[in-house]
Amino acid sequence: MNSSLNDKSQQVSLKFVTLVSIISALGGLLFGFDTAVVSGAIGFMKERFLLNEVQVGWAVSSLIIGCIFGAAGAGVLSDRFGRKKVMIVAAILFIIGSVGSALPDTFSDYIIARIIGGLGIGITSTLCPLYNAEIAPAKYRGRLVALNQLATVTGIFLVYFINTAIAGYGDDAWDISTAWRWMFGVGIIPGVLFLILLFFVPESPRWLIKQKRAEQSLPILIRIHGEELAKKEVLDIKRSFQEESGSIRQLFSPALRLALIVGVGLAVLQQVTGINAVMYYAPEIFKATGAGTDASLSQTILVGMINFIFTILAIWLIDRVGRKALLLIGSASMAICLVVIGAAFQMGETSGTLVLIFILLYVASFAISLGPVVWVILSEIFPNRIRGKATALASMALWIADYIVSQTFPPMLASAGPAITFWIFAIMSLFTFFFTWKAVPETKGKSLEEIESLWSQSKA
Numbered sequence: 001m002n003s004s005l006n007d008k009s010q011q012v013s014l015k016f017v018t019l020v021s022i023i024s025a026l027g028g029l030l031f032g033f034d035t036a037v038v039s040g041a042i043g044f045m046k047e048r049f050l051l052n053e054v055q056v057g058w059a060v061s062s063l064i065i066g067c068i069f070g071a072a073g074a075g076v077l078s079d080r081f082g083r084k085k086v087m088i089v090a091a092i093l094f095i096i097g098s099v100g101s102a103l104p105d106t107f108s109d110y111i112i113a114r115i116i117g118g119l120g121i122g123i124t125s126t127l128c129p130l131y132n133a134e135i136a137p138a139k140y141r142g143r144l145v146a147l148n149q150l151a152t153v154t155g156i157f158l159v160y161f162i163n164t165a166i167a168g169y170g171d172d173a174w175d176i177s178t179a180w181r182w183m184f185g186v187g188i189i190p191g192v193l194f195l196i197l198l199f200f201v202p203e204s205p206r207w208l209i210k211q212k213r214a215e216q217s218l219p220i221l222i223r224i225h226g227e228e229l230a231k232k233e234v235l236d237i238k239r240s241f242q243e244e245s246g247s248i249r250q251l252f253s254p255a256l257r258l259a260l261i262v263g264v265g266l267a268v269l270q271q272v273t274g275i276n277a278v279m280y281y282a283p284e285i286f287k288a289t290g291a292g293t294d295a296s297l298s299q300t301i302l303v304g305m306i307n308f309i310f311t312i313l314a315i316w317l318i319d320r321v322g323r324k325a326l327l328l329i330g331s332a333s334m335a336i337c338l339v340v341i342g343a344a345f346q347m348g349e350t351s352g353t354l355v356l357i358f359i360l361l362y363v364a365s366f367a368i369s370l371g372p373v374v375w376v377i378l379s380e381i382f383p384n385r386i387r388g389k390a391t392a393l394a395s396m397a398l399w400i401a402d403y404i405v406s407q408t409f410p411p412m413l414a415s416a417g418p419a420i421t422f423w424i425f426a427i428m429s430l431f432t433f434f435f436t437w438k439a440v441p442e443t444k445g446k447s448l449e450e451i452e453s454l455w456s457q458s459k460a
Ligand code: BGC
Pocket: 035, 149, 152, 153, 270, 275, 276, 279, 307, 370, 371, 372, 375, 402
C-alpha cells in the first residue's frame, strides 16, 4: 500500500518536472530555429541587399556574435536575478530579434536585429539546460536536460520545412522582396509561446536556497521529490553552499580546475569536430559531391531527420548506459565516418551514395553522443554556487568555437580541400575519444551534490 502510494507520488512529481522541463526546453527550440533559419533566407537576402561573400558570412555569423555575449552574461545575471527572470528577458530579446530581422530596409538594421536575437539565444542555450538540471531528480536528470537538445534539433528540422513552404509560396521576385522576412518573422510564434509559458514555471530551488530563501524553495522541492526527500535536499544544497565561496577566483581554484577543463574542453570539442560544418553547409557539401539542387535539399532533410531520430535514442540511453559510454562510442564512430568521407573526396569517389551514407552515420553518431551529452554534462559538473558562471563560461567557449568553424569552413574547403578539412575534424574526434576516456567522470544517477564531491575526491 505504502509503496503504491510512493509510486503514485513519484508519477505526479515526474509529470510536474517533465512539464516544467518541456517549457524550458522550448528555449532549445528557439536555439535550433534561429541558428538554422538563415540557411533558407540567405540566398534571397543576397540578391535583395546585393551582398558580397564577406557580407554573406556576416549575415550568417552575426547571430553567433550575439550568442557569445548572451552566454557570457547569462551566468552573472542569472546568479544575481534568478534563472526564471533572465530566461524571460531572453525570450523578449528573441522576439525583438525576430521582428527586427523581418522588417529591415538596410543590411545594417538586419545585423543589429540578429545580434539582439543572438543575445537571447546565447542566454537560453546556457540557462535552459542548467535550469532543467537544477529542477530534475538525479535519476531522470540526463533525460530531462537532453530534452533541450531534442527541442534544438526539432527547431532545426521544423525551420527547414517552414523555409521550403514559404519559398514555394510565391515567385522569384516575391521570394527576394518578402519570403525571407516571413522566415525570420515566423520565429515570433515560438518566442511568444516561450515567453507566456515561462510565467508558469517555478524559480530554481537551488537558486532560491542560494539567495537564503529556503522557505520558498521547500514547496517546489516537495513537488519534485515528495515531503521526506525534499527536506534532505534542502540540507544537502545548503551544505554545498557553505563549502564554496562562489567567486570567479574559486572557478580557477585547483579543486575546480579539473571540472573547468572538462567543461570547456567538451564544449570546444563539440564544435571543432565539425557538426555545424554539416548543419549549416549540408546543401553545399552535397552539391560538391555532384548532387543537383533538388537532390541536395532532400539529402539535407535526411540529415535533419537522422539528427532528430538519434537524439530521441540518446534521451532513452543517457540515464541507462551513462554519459561517458555514449561519448566514447559516438566520438570513435564520428572519427571513422570522417576518415571515410575525407578518403572518398581524396579519391574522387563522391558520385555514389557513399558520402551521403557516411555523413548520415556521422550525424547519427553526433546525435547520440556529443550533441546532447555535452549540454547535459555542462549543466551538472559544476558546483551549485558557481554553476551559473561556470556553465556560462563553457557555453561561451562553445559559441566561439562554433563561430570559428562556421566562418573558416568555406575558405578551408576552397584552400585545403574537402579531404584535409574532414580529416582535421577526424583528428579532433579521435582527440575527443581520448579526452573523454582520461578526463570525463561518469555522472549518471548522481545528485548534483554528489557530483560536486567527485572533484574534491579526484583532487585528493
Ligand atoms: C550544438 C549545435 C548544433 C546542434 C545540432 C547542438 O548540441 O550545440 O551547435 O547545431 O547540436 O544538432
